[in-house]
Amino acid sequence: MKTKKFNNIELKESFDKIVNGNKKWVEEVAADTSGLFKELAKGQNPEILWIGCADSRVPANQVTSTLPGDIFVHRNIANMCNHTDMNMLSVLDYAVNVLKVKHVIVAGHYGCGGVAAALTNRQYGLIDNWLQHIKDVYRTHKVEIDNIADRTQKLNRLVELNVIEQVNNLCRTTIVQNAWKERDDLAIHGMVIDLATGEMIDLDVTTTSNEVLGEVFALVS
Ligand code: CO
16 A cells, blocks of 8 residues: 655655765765774764753764764753653663763753743743743842843853753762762763854863762762
8 A cells, every 4th residue: 555655745855855864874984984884783882971952953973073873862952951850860870870971961052942931931831841940040040140131141141050050960860979989980061052153162060079069969878
């Protein structure tokens, strides 16, 4: 039975672009004799876990000029690390305890639609519940954010503070804290990508041990 896949030529064309793009990529990699596919088929051994925004403009591999196999990736709207998010926690646990990644990078970006939406009182629908976590970051840093007059600068700063809070969230998980009890080669980083230049800015909040967490947050077993 022949099924009619598309009822709209533009829909078909935009999908074909992806299918043809894959064919082109396979040819390019095959031509490059480095044996990448052979290596990838054996398994993965990435040193990086990337937790980034789902935004189409910040693909982990392209912005870091890395190859398939180099980065384990989790992305969601506004690069959040919420403690009840089983998806994020599962990725983190697998990356830290099975893949034994050395670096976890929370990567935000200026011009983040999720952060911008959180700094309004508009209803957007289901996502409003997700955005509450960003509004919590705003509430924590309300004085600083409210003191910035320029809207873009205000949003840029909230993007940075949101990344920093997500780094804190990761450090507070038992996954990361227990890993730090066993090894000293795990670093959690906060970075922001400037869409206008492509540059990745280090927010200088790299954390490598339980020592900085303080009471309540440093968990004992
Ligand atoms: Co974003």
